[in-house]
Amino acid sequence: MLKIILNFLLGSGFIFIGSYAFVIKTDLVLGFFGPMAFFERWLGTDGGSRLGYKLLGVVIIFFGFLIAFGLIDRFMIWGLSPLTRYQ
Numbered sequence: 001m002l003k004i005i006l007n008f009l010l011g012s013g014f015i016f017i018g019s020y021a022f023v024i025k026t027d028l029v030l031g032f033f034g035p036m037a038f039f040e041r042w043l044g045t046d047g048g049s050r051l052g053y054k055l056l057g058v059v060i061i062f063f064g065f066l067i068a069f070g071l072i073d074r075f076m077i078w079g080l081s082p083l084t085r086y087q
Contacts, residue, residue, distance in 0.1 A: 007067055010068070011065065011066070011069070012064070012068055015064035015065065021057070022054060022058075030049055030053060033053075034049075036052060
C-alpha cells in the first residue's frame, strides 16, 4: 500500500514539474538552462529551444502518468521487448 502511495506522489511530482516548469513556464527554464543547439537546429530557428523544452515537458508528463498509475513496468517491458526477444 505504501508503494502505491509513493508511486502516486512521485508521478504527481513529475506531472507537476513537467506541466508547470517545462510547458507553462518555458521562459524560466530557457533562462536557467539556456538555448540548446540541437533544438535550434532541428526544431526551427524561431523558438526552437522553447518548442524543444515543451516537448520534453510533455514526455515528462507522460512518464509521470505511467509512474503514478503503476504502468511504468508494463511500458518498459513493451518498449524493450524487441531487444529482449532473442535472449
